Amino acid sequence: MQPYKPLIVAFCCNWCSYAGADLAGNNRLSYPADVKIIRVPCSCRVNPMFILRAFQRGADGVILCGCHPGDCHYTTGNYYTRRRMSLLFSMLDYLGIERERTRVEWVSAAEGAKFAATMNDFAETVAALGENKRLEDLRCKK
Amino acid sequence: MQKINREALIEKAAALLDAGTVDRVLAWKRGEFDYDVTPGLFTTREQMEAELVFGDFCGANMSKYLIKETLKGEGKVLVFLKPCDTYSFNQLLTEHRFDREKVYAVGIPCEGMLSVTAIKAAAGDGISKIDVTEEGVVVETLFDGTKVFGHDEMLAERCRNCKSKRHVAYDELMGEEGEVLDSARFDEVAKIEAMSSEERFAFWQGELSRCIRCNACRDVCPACTCEKCVFGNPDSGIENKAITDSFEEKMFHIIRAFHVAGRCTDCGECSRVCPQQIPLHLLNRKFIKDANNLWGDYQAGEEVGSRAPLVDFDFDDMEPGEAVIKNGGEQ
Amino acid sequence: MIKEPLMPVIGVVTDIRIDTPDVRTFRVVTPNGEKPFIHKPGQCAMLSMPGVGEAMFSITSSPTNTEFMEFSIKKCGCLTDWLHAMEVGQQVTVRGPYGNAFPVDTEFTGKDMLFIAGGIGLAPLRSVINYCRHYRDRYGRIDIVYGSRTKDDLVDYNEIITEWIGDDDVHVHLTIDREQEGWDGHVGFVPSYVKELGFSTENRIGILCGPPIMIKFTLQGLVDMGFEKSQIYTTLEMRMKCGIGKCGRCNVGSKYICKDGPVFRFDELDELPDEY
């Protein structure tokens, strides 16, 4: 049987992680093609609604990537992200949505290899969980 | 503790009206039955004597009405605040939602409000009278005679787990000041956390699937004071409409609770008003519990101007991955 | 399959005319080139783009036009923004006709007609005006008072200049709010222009459409001139979703604007609560 190929949505901050993804590409490091990157000005831009909406539209896992704490282009954006996502992901866990489906990772512009490794690892973890059934919108299923 | 009755409130309010300190009074109005009390505005002693009530069903938190009320006219409005209402009062002040100068707040003690739902569930339909005596809650029914229930069992959930009998804001206090209590309000949350992921999912699916999206939880919430709610935006995807599927009900409740996270004083109004009896406070308390757990104890509304955990940070805050484990336990 | 009033048909936009900076007129036919359905002057239709929205628009072409249907639409919201951005050949969905109509074949016959419109308010009147022009001998003198903010904001200006003005016993009175270069016509607001022109009330029907403030003052002016409220008609707008008097939002008193309206006589409106 083919292993399940999950759909991953990755919110990447414009200044670090998006550049990190670029670097991964330039260095020909491979990561799953089902990782859909959405560029955001700062990880702090990611509203909880974005994450839920990604699940609604069929994502099996959502990962949020930003600059390392202390390196935010806007000085403090990712510190807020860290707090927000701690609460949001705990809440999703509380509602019985598998906690492995969500992740926050700090990836700098120089860490192309880390980006690829993170995505590979995350995709593998989510693949093991299979299809997202607990936070799905049936109308969006084909 | 000295029990404050309706006559005492009327005397106090009438005196303040006569003295010209205030020109209207925000209090509880008599309804059809003993238990249905409507928030209302009074301007004269006669009106109060005819319609004002204060008893075991005056749970409605008046703080939010102050936003609307203070915008009307120049005079001051008198508001009676129970201890838990004072937290909402402070939180609204923190967010500059009304003009403190236009309000005269009188703190009143509270021994816990009764839950009509609990009484109806226990006594059945056809309630003609509810009295609280030393025996407990005495319920007269239309067809099954009189029934007596223990006072504590009939208390609203939020009152059974009351967090504080201390008033954190007032211009004047009636009766004695109480203490902040060591409440067991997070026990229920911990119980759910201890379940397996599947059980938690099944639990919440069962609760949230009853939601009819009437928005009562949002509209009554003293922390939900946005002029234009995100759920009023047609592009939000979850507009103010009946729910269409199980995703939307989860989305609505997560976002609703998240938007008040750090600002929710745990007044419990959301659960009180829910026509479908969804334990919404368990969502809000989860956020409070987690925030306390990660960043130290914080009680919204305890003091005006305090900085809520989500608009603050520490350089060495925990990473979200670890935080989820710390809050939810190892699986 | 059973007929369903909420089920639309496909319409193809075959022509887009730019009337003013914010008004465009769309020509709609079915995919096989026919007029989507038959309507009466004053009736409306629901236009929609799936995924964008659905809204009620008055049909601006005259029923006497058997080839196509036209809608003059002002850009003011989500759906209308989208419609303004679309190109010829685009398909939309259309359902209708909805509402009552102007009593062109009963109360109006043999009467002198006075049309008063402001801005986009001409859109719903255009179907009646063209209907009356088509059956010219059934009606008496036709007066059209039409005003807009500027010359560029006059909807259907070309048709007015090339067709209406030249017609027999059709008197067009145009006005704009403020002086403008290249405009040698009347300058002033519609209500005062109507007063200036002065109309006899005898055997005359007035039809008013425009922004609420214009309607208010023009109506007052007409009443001052001696018009009975039962001589004056208007057409209302409200938010609508179903078009068949069921969804509840266009409910005013016991009437539903989508079904019992949108055309009302002012004496009928007096019976309704002031909530439109």
Place this chain on the structure above:
Amino acid sequence: MRAISYAKLDTLFAKIAETHGVYLPVEGKKGTDYKRWEQGDVYSTALNSNRSPKDIFFPQSENLMDFKVEGKSIEIVDTRSESEDFVIFGVRACDVKSIEVLDRVFLKEPADSYYENRRSHAVIMSMACTKPAETCFCKTFGIDPAEPMGDIACWVDGEVLYMNANTEKGEALLEKLEGITEEASADAADTAKALITERMAKLPLAALKADAFGAGKTQKYFDHPAWAELSEACLGCGTCTYVCPTCQCYDIKDFNTGHGVKRFRCWDSCMYSDFTQMSAGQPRLTQLERFRQRFMHKLVYYPENNDGMFSCVGCGRCLAKCPIKMNIAKVMKTIGKENDND
């Protein structure tokens, strides 16, 4: 009249389920709701279900049609299908009346085929209310809970369920059930009826009258000064409209699924501030107007269009559920008060 032992309700449901879907109120975790009967479900005698049987005919949300949009072209996909025959059991007299109220809206020309489809396949088995609640006031609107309407009326007296057909549809169903039911005399349920009538008179709202309302009262009540006070505490939530068995306002919206567009209809509430919001303006600016609209519609506008029939059935759900306990009974008492002196 037919009779069956109350203990054998399961047999009755199983028999009906051979040919029909069966819906009935079943006690859930918190209160009662209508659900499709499965072996093991127990009929709940609770008076009011959380949500009324309106859900079954006019669901909270339903798909109307699908669209496939490609380039400039659109394809309309009709997703309707014929409903199965089904029976709703245990509908209270007030709720039965509410279905008639809905019929007058949805089946009026041009009929709503989605509603009509379900309505025409339904057989309603109503249930007399042996134990009304303090919030009940169906009598105010001329409903007799001792003689519920519906295709088949049912009474419970002690251990026996009596059934009487009111319509041809009901007769046909009762005929089918002849194997498991017994013949009963026409007056078999009279004891039960008498008890109900006696109990109804004791209700606190028994004296509430609707005479002051009805067609032609628009001008009289529209500008009544009491609306301001009544609507003062209203939160503008939709609880009353969503639990109401007769509220039928809806919205039609599109949902883009990413591979097509679903046009669906869902309940909407006149209490919501965006209900009448247009880009051009808002005819009902404050909660006062929205609040007034709801009650004027139920008590004046609807009767005007429907031969004096009110669009409230006195089920009492809004009395029990309103967060601030403002409700139609209080409105009727306040607004209709002056009429007592007339």
